Amino acid sequence: MSPKVAQGEASATARIESLDVRLEVIVIPVSDVDRAKAFYERLGWRPDQTPPGIVQLTPHGSPCSVQFGVGLTSAAPGSAVAYLVVSDIQAAHDALVAAGVEVGDVFHVSPDGPADGLDPERRSYVSRATLRDPDGNTWLMQEITTRLPGRIDSGLTSYGSTSDLASALRRAADAHGEHEKRTGEHDDNWPDWYAAYMVSEQSGAKPPE
Numbered sequence: 001m002s003p004k005v006a007q008g009e010a011s012a013t014a015r016i017e018s019l020d021v022r023l024e025v026i027v028i029p030v031s032d033v034d035r036a037k038a039f040y041e042r043l044g045w046r047p048d049q050t051p052p053g054i055v056q057l058t059p060h061g062s063p064c065s066v067q068f069g070v071g072l073t074s075a076a077p078g079s080a081v082a083y084l085v086v087s088d089i090q091a092a093h094d095a096l097v098a099a100g101v102e103v104g105d106v107f108h109v110s111p112d113g114p115a116d117g118l119d120p121e122r123r124s125y126v127s128r129a130t131l132r133d134p135d136g137n138t139w140l141m142q143e144i145t146t147r148l149p150g151r152i153d154s155g156l157t158s159y160g161s162t163s164d165l166a167s168a169l170r171r172a173a174d175a176h177g178e179h180e181k182r183t184g185e186h187d188d189n190w191p192d193w194y195a196a197y198m199v200s201e202q203s204g205a206k207p208p209e
Contacts, residue, residue, distance in 0.1 A: 023064050025056065026082065029075040030068045030135050039133050040066065042099055059084065061161035078136030087167040089127045089143035090118060096131065103141075104130040145171060149204030157199045172197045179209065 030036040037055050041047065045057040048065060054072070058065040086092040089106055096103045108119035108127045119126040124146040131139050145167075159165040172194040180187055187193060193208055200207040 025065045025067045027067050027073045028080040028137050029073050029077045031077040033069060035134050036068055042101055061164055080137040082139055084139050084141045085144050086141055087145055087164050089129055089141055093129050146201045147204045157202045168198050
């Protein structure tokens with residue numbers, strides 16, 4: 001490969017890696033549009049304005065929506081599998097059950113396979129619960145509070161809802177309390193400490209000590 005060709009390929013790679021592409025909508029296969037719409041509205045998902053024949057709903061705090069309708073996909077109804085991320089899986093589970101939604105019990109992933117209940121250490125990515133729509137499309141809820149490194153650009157730190165922000169602030173407050181115990185003194189610079197901690201949770205960076 002000539003140096004000029006290699007340079008051109010490197011330039012093309014750099015351009016494509018810097019191209020902003022946002023995942024906005026996923027299509028899920030359903031057999032009864034009205035029944036599916038009623039189910040997702042019961043989850044609290046917002047109905048969006050769409051062209052005739054298309055139903056689109058957006059979960060609270062999510063930048064991505066789901067869409068369904070006649071002829072939108074050739075996939076078999078009930079064949080979709082996707083993740084829903086929550087900051088407190090027990091609270092999310094209880095809210096859905098209270099709304100009349102059938103949700104599987106909370107479980108966590110252990111070295112021996114799935115185990116009942118929350119992860120004892122409440123580690124990020126480990127605690128889960130499953131729900132299915134009337135067609136059997138599967139949604140796996142996963143509790144994530146601290147992201148793996150590189151998953152989120154630290155310059156784009158954001159929260160999808162006031163409840164997510166409030167949960168992050170509570171975690172920062174608890175961590176900051178431990179920080180003050182270690183130092184043995186009051187930290188007047190707590191706003192900066194909170195900010196650094198909350199950014200580190202989303203970006204996977206090392207949290208402040």
